[in-house]
Structures are given as structure tokens and as C-alpha cells.
Amino acid sequence: MKIVLFVLFIAPFLTFAQPGKLPKFKKKKSEIIFLRKVEDALRTHDADEMMMYIEPEYKRQQHDEFLEGRTLQFLSELFFCPKVAFNQITVAHLMACTQNGSDPNLFEAEFYISSTSVNCTISVTVVKHSETGVFSLVGAMG
Numbered sequence: 001m002k003i004v005l006f007v008l009f010i011a012p013f014l015t016f017a018q019p020g021k022l023p024k025f026k027k028k029k030s031e032i033i034f035l036r037k038v039e040d041a042l043r044t045h046d047a048d049e050m051m052m053y054i055e056p057e058y059k060r061q062q063h064d065e066f067l068e069g070r071t072l073q074f075l076s077e078l079f080f081c082p083k084v085a086f087n088q089i090t091v092a093h094l095m096a097c098t099q100n101g102s103d104p105n106l107f108e109a110e111f112y113i114s115s116t117s118v119n120c121t122i123s124v125t126v127v128k129h130s131e132t133g134v135f136s137l138v139g140a141m142g
Contacts, residue, residue, distance in 0.1 A: 031126060034135040035094050035109050038124075042079065042092035042111065047071050050086075054078075055127055055136035062139070078139045081113045081120040088115045095121065105130050 034053070041050040051059065051071065063074040075086035091114035100106035107126040112119070125138050 030133070031097055031107055031109075031128070031135060032094075035097055035126070038109075038137065039092050039094050039111065042086075042089055042113070045087045045089065047075060047086065050075055053135075053137050055138045058136075058138045078124065078137065079111070079113065079122055081115070081118060081122055084113065084115040084118050084120070089113055090115055097126070100125065104128075 038050070038053055040046075041053065051063075054063070063069065063071065067074050072086055076084075079086060079089070081089075091112070093112045094109065095112050096108075096110040098108050100108045105128040107128070108123055109126050110121055110123050113122055114120075126135055127138055128135050
């Protein structure tokens with residue numbers, strides 16, 4: 001009887017896939033502060049807020065011109081997780097942020113993304129504008 005209760009009531013909670021122990025970051029690092037805002041916008045499906053975090057030239061070329069303003073498609077492709085649209089994300093956790101190569105203004109950010117049926121890890125590129133210090137996101141061109 002105890003086994004049946006365990007299987008029916010406790011096991012389903014154990015099988016919900018979430019990342020292991022969440023990493024700790026130095027909260028005062030400016031790139032982490034920026035990425036926490038991105039994380040919040042992912043979790044809350046705030047497309048307007050997220051669009052403010054996209055590098056302007058990248059947004060102009062990819063969102064405005066190539067995708068003709070289709071914001072949901074643009075954000076779903078930028079944060080690509082198979083069969084998960086931007087507005088279906090239920091969980092978003094920043095997992096890593098590393099300097100990309102020898103350029104101190106390029107970072108690679110890794111997020112754990114989940115929907116009701118899919119879990120995945122995605123990477124996005126973060127650019128720090130050398131003159132202003134403003135961070136923004138970019139993705140693949142084309």
C-alpha cells in the first residue's frame with residue numbers, strides 16, 4: 001500500500017525535470033543583472049520588454065525586415081527550443097554566462113527553458129557596447 005501511495009502521490013513530483021542545483025552568480029556583475037531581466041521577461045512572456053533587450057541593428061534586420069515584424073516568431077527563434085514558442089515558456093533559469101573568446105564585450109549566456117511538455121537548454125549571445133556599456137542580445141543572421 002505504501003508503494004502505491006508513493007507512486008501515485010510523490011513520484012510525479014520527482015519526475016518533473018528541472019535543472020539540478022541552480023548556479024550562483026555574483027549579482028553585482030552588470031552582465032548578470034542584465035541577464036536576470038532577460039530571465040524575467042522570458043518567464044513572464046513580456047515580448048515588449050524583451051524587444052528592448054535586443055541589439056538595435058540586429059532587431060532592425062531580423063525582426064523588422066526579414067520577419068516583417070512577426071515578434072512571436074522572432075523571439076521563438078532567438079530562444080529556440082523545439083516545439084516551444086516564446087509565449088509557452090513556463091520556466092526560465094540562467095544557468096551560465098561566460099566570456100565568448102578573447103573579446104571582453106562578447107558573452108555566451110545559457111538558459112534552461114521549459115514548457116508544459118519540453119525541457120531544453122539554449123544559448124544566446126550577449127554583446128556589451130564598448131562605448132556605452134549597454135548590453136543587448138543577438139542571434140544568428142539570415
